[in-house]
Amino acid sequence: MKLLYLTLPAFLYLSLGDNAQAAGNAEAGKAKATTCAACHGGDGNSIAxxxxNLAGQHAQYLESAIKAYRDGQRSGGMSAMMAPMVANLSDQDAADLAAYFSQQKLKQ
Structure with missing residues (x-):
């Protein structure tokens, strides 16, 4: 019983913490994805x-990648191209885009 009293508050804290994060809105993400479409395709299936491809990727991965490019925490490869594309995105924008692309079907 003592263990329950010790673990229950930790469990509640962790579960409430997840709910406190802003969830991405796929519809809002679709509207924001026009810039992304030039390289990644309108539905996240790359044109080259x-x-x-962004379609079908995990939302959490996409969101963290967008934020890492934006915040200069990702280097090499496509960073020089991506950083200016995401420089003005808010955390909510990143979550919305991630929600949209994660719900798209990978065609390739």
Whole structure:
């Protein structure tokens, strides 16, 4: 019983923490994805092999990648191209875009 009293508050804290994060809105993300479409395709299926497909990727991964490019925490490769594209995105924008692309079907 003592263990329950110790673990229950930790469990509640962790579960409430997840709910406190802003969830992405796929519809809002679709509206914001026009810039992304130039390289990644309107539905996240890349138009050229040199650009990665975003369709079907995990939302959490996409969101963290967008933020890392924006915040200068990702270097090498496509960073020089991506950083200016995401420079003005808010955390909510990143979550919305991630939600949209994660719900798209990979065609390739």
């Amino acid at each position: 092999a040199m650009y990665p």
